[in-house]
Amino acid sequence: MDTLLKKLFGDFKLFSGKTNDSVVGVDIGSSAIKVVQIKKKGGKAVLETYGALSLGPYADGGQVGQVTNLSAEKIATALADVLKESGVTTKIAILSIPASASLIFTIELPPLALEKDFSTIIPTEARKYIPVPINEVTLDWLVIPKRVEEERVQSANEKTEVLVTAIHNDTIAKYNEIFKLAALEPSPFEIEVFSAVRSTFMHELGSVLLVDMGASKTKLTIVDRGIVKQFHAIGRGAADITTMLATSLDMPFAKAEEMKQELGMAPGATDQISESIRSSFDFILAEIASVVLAYEKKYNKPISKIILSGGGALLPGFVDLARDRFRYDTVIANPFQKTETPAFLEDVLAKIGPEFSVAIGLALRKLQ
Ligand SMILES: Nc1ncnc2c1ncn2[C@@H]1O[C@H](COP(=O)(O)OP(=O)(O)OP(=O)(O)O)[C@@H](O)[C@H]1O
Numbered sequence: 043m044d045t046l047l048k049k050l051f052g053d054f055k056l057f058s059g060k061t062n063d064s065v066v067g068v069d070i071g072s073s074a075i076k077v078v079q080i081k082k083k084g085g086k087a088v089l090e091t092y093g094a095l096s097l098g099p100y101a102d103g104g105q106v107g108q109v110t111n112l113s114a115e116k117i118a119t120a121l122a123d124v125l126k127e128s129g130v131t132t133k134i135a136i137l138s139i140p141a142s143a144s145l146i147f148t149i150e151l152p153p154l155a156l157e158k159d160f161s162t163i164i165p166t167e168a169r170k171y172i173p174v175p176i177n178e179v180t181l182d183w184l185v186i187p188k189r190v191e192e193e194r195v196q197s198a199n200e201k202t203e204v205l206v207t208a209i210h211n212d213t214i215a216k217y218n219e220i221f222k223l224a225a226l227e228p229s230p231f232e233i234e235v236f237s238a239v240r241s242t243f244m245h246e247l248g249s250v251l252l253v254d255m256g257a258s259k260t261k262l263t264i265v266d267r268g269i270v271k272q273f274h275a276i277g278r279g280a281a282d283i284t285t286m287l288a289t290s291l292d293m294p295f296a297k298a299e300e301m302k303q304e305l306g307m308a309p310g311a312t313d314q315i316s317e318s319i320r321s322s323f324d325f326i327l328a329e330i331a332s333v334v335l336a337y338e339k340k341y342n343k344p345i346s347k348i349i350l351s352g353g354g355a356l357l358p359g360f361v362d363l364a365r366d367r368f369r370y371d372t373v374i375a376n377p378f379q380k381t382e383t384p385a386f387l388e389d390v391l392a393k394i395g396p397e398f399s400v401a402i403g404l405a406l407r408k409l410q
């Protein structure tokens with residue numbers, strides 16, 4: 043059931059003391075749940091425990107690594123299992139809402155629109171982007187501040203940019219249900235994109251592209267001076283690469299998953315494996331290129347760096363492929379860097395970090 047389970051400190055009793063100020067971030071991905079428990083000590087976020095559990099086995103006939111679409115009940119069962127296996131001791135939790143169950147877009151408000159009118163203007167404007175009746179969604183927004191140098195030349199006809207998020211009320215109800223079934227303290231949610239940004243960015247200047255390659259989707263977020271400016275989801279992820287490999291090499295999904303994770307596109311993989319994976323990447327890289335180009339054109343500002351996150355970032359050879367293709371500074375996310383961890387675990391945590399970006403970002407938010 044839990045070949046993906048990465049455990050943890052529970053048995054080692056590395057950390058002792060009170061746990062009532064601990065918080066747990068819970069990322070329910072399409073293929074796996076990831077949990078991270080941290081607590082505040084001396085103004086720092088101390089890692090207490092973490093774990094991951096594949097959801098495939100909770101679906102009928104599902105396998106490790108496969109994309110799932112489970113009911114609240116099944117997710118709650120899996121969540122209870124992973125919390126227990128990971129030795130999570132707190133009920134103070136925060137869950138993410140998947141990007142696929144939300145909308146993230148920027149709108150431009152008319153010049154000189156007054157802040158006090160935003161709560162009526164924004165829902166009206168947002169209606170154009172939302173395919174369901176506006177009263178079925180929960181909206182949130184953030185006015186994107188102008189750059190200082192832009193402010194000086196701000197003219198009367200300059201528009202105000204606002205980042206808007208919408209979550210369907212049914213989705214919120216489902217996640218509230220999971221909270222209840224798993225007996226966790228209710229708490230507001232966060233769309234996963236914002237959690238991942240919080241844990242993977244250090245102090246980058248300029249515009250940075252975060253690529254979160256999960257099992258089902260590859261999420262692209264462009265962040266400028268710490269603020270999310272653009273979001274785009276590609277409907278293909280790391281599980282599609284496994285499916286493609288299984289088909290082209292005529293082997294079971296589980297075997298293809300193993301080869302993908304171990305060999306990927308690194309030297310040592312056969313040409314056949316490498317080629318099959320590379321051709322799966324063609325589509326994803328082309329989408330990334332067009333999103334980057336559109337951003338650079340719209341804002342007249344180049345992307346300066348790419349951060350790779352999500353389980354897919356671990357695919358051997360991906361970082362080199364991205365670097366060759368885009369020629370930007372390209373790195374693999376290391377979100378555990380934002381927490382205090384025992385020195386002897388640093389290498390292990392750096393290696394598995396990308397999978398835990400969302401869970402760590404959530405926990406950090408809850409701790410704030
Ligand atoms: N070493 C590795 N090499 C290649 N792929 C890997 C490796 N480790 C994990 N993956 C892939 O990462 C994916 C899981 O990543 P992650 O946990 O980020 O996805 P998820 O959050 O469940 O999915 P999504 O974000 O799309 O909902 C799986 O498809 C798995 O095959």
Ligand SMILES: [Mg+2]
Nearest residue numbers: 071072256352
């Ligand atoms: Mg994910």
